[in-house]
Amino acid sequence: MTDLSLIRNFSIIAHIDHGKSTLADRLIQHTGGLTEREMSEQVLDNMDIEKERGITIKAQTVRLNYTAKDGETYQLNLMDTPGHVDFAYEVSRSLAACEGALLVVDAAQGVEAQTLANVYQSIEHDHEIVPVINKIDLPAAEPEQVRAEIEDVIGLDASEAVLASAKSGIGIEDILEQIVAKIPPPKGERDAPLKASLVDSWYDPYLGVVILVRVIQGVIKKGLQVKFMIGETEHLIDRVGCMRPKIEQLPELGPGEIGFITAQIKEVEQARVGDTITTVKGGASEPLPGYKEVQSVVFCGMFPVDAADFEKLRESIAKLRLNDASFTFETESSAALGFGFRCGFLGLLHLEIIQERLTREYDLDLITTAPSVVYRIQLNKSKTEPAGELMLHNPADYPDPTRIDVIEEPWIKAVIYTPDDYLGSILKLCQDRRGIQSDLTYVGGRAQVTYELPLNEVVFDFYDRLKSISRGYASFDYEQIGLRPGDLVKMSILVNNEPVDALSMIVHRDVAEARGRGMCERLKDLIPRHLFKIPVQAAIGGKVIARETISAMRKDVTAKCYGGDISRKKKLLEKQKKGKAKMREYGNVSIPQEAFIAALRMGEE
Incomplete structure (x- = not known):
């Protein structure tokens, strides 16, 4: 049983690539969590994609023992959280499990969009924040300017900010001392009814679902019959422990401690992030606040390039779902692409990661349809059906336009940080995407622009365009602000007068023509020529x-006529003309798979 005053729970918050995972590595190494031989770079990022891209996808935790200068040995529970906006809910649950946070800011790049988003979340949880200015050994580092920026932009006192370099190991001892001195210990009654927050869960092929918990009050031990208050399921705990970062079994977890439990649960779906765990007998009456259902934001269709791989794709998606409960799927069929799945994601990065994991880990070749968002449609009464509301995930299910009263689309509030030189191009990009500017302020030499944008304009290639316009210097963060009505229509693509469902999309009426023209021009280059003319059209309804x-x-049918009367040639050309008319009537246009892939991958120009 650990004395509460010797426990410190903290997370590391930072913008992508500001050195969060490297700092975690150094803290583990310094406190002897792993030996020199067992260390690897980004030790808490256990997926290849995480290491290659330098991003954290799953929140990880590690328990460290640190003997401070005052002679006491402290238990430090570190949570390495994802920095990307798609995983904001996971970050909020991880922050709720801590009493403090290390704010890591790159000495060369300063405060960026996601630094702000996560810091404000941390402040909402009443955290004690310890600023750390990282990468001070870089030639472009300006620690004093960054110190001033933290004070101006965030409003935190940075006079005692630790100057460090996680890569070189500078300032690590100072960071540990600041954690012990500034971050408050947790509170909690050992004898009170059990309340534990479910911070995260993942699937282990040997142990089943492993659940990361933070005990608020009471004690969790092996053999305890527990209840998930929101999931309304009961389980028997068969293992209790912590990560150091290797798994270590413990007799119990007391108040204020962070560790894991297993209870022979087979599906991650049952262990929802944010749920409250209590005992079946004499448990807590109220769950902890802050739980919300995770909703998919972006949807797209996934189809195997080779139709024979459909079963393999089904198995692979089911296995991935074991590990990621925020990813949803249902079967879908398309006349052009065959059988596949309609998948829901938390955002674009989430979509990209799932797609890459399916390609890499399960060796699948996939076609992904253009991403779309969820629309809410108010339907009026028809002769056969009553009025009602429809949540539309797939453009192919678009109802009869005469039945639509109002169609609403999700909007976001986007905060963009950019050097002044690129401001004009970024404002133009946001205006082109139907953005409404709500704020423009300056922080040092950089502009902070706040825009309200429709999400369906962002899911295409907004992020890529933003990065290319600003040469990678602009940073972008967003939050959803609800649904608003819009003048939206379904644009169908017709090839030889046949609609191609996989290429249909929902667009705003003002940009439909430009988008349709771009798609037709692209398909003209991609579809091979046939023996008859093929019209490629974009249409809204019947227009x-x-x-x-x-x-x-063109086949030259007159090639075999040498001389002779002109009527012989005319006769052959007439015969060809009739044949072409017949072919146009009955002929099928085969669109090769590559044309689909190219048309869908290019998104929009």
């Missing part, structure tokens, strides 16, 4: 708004 024609391949 064609753009058209391109793929010219026919």
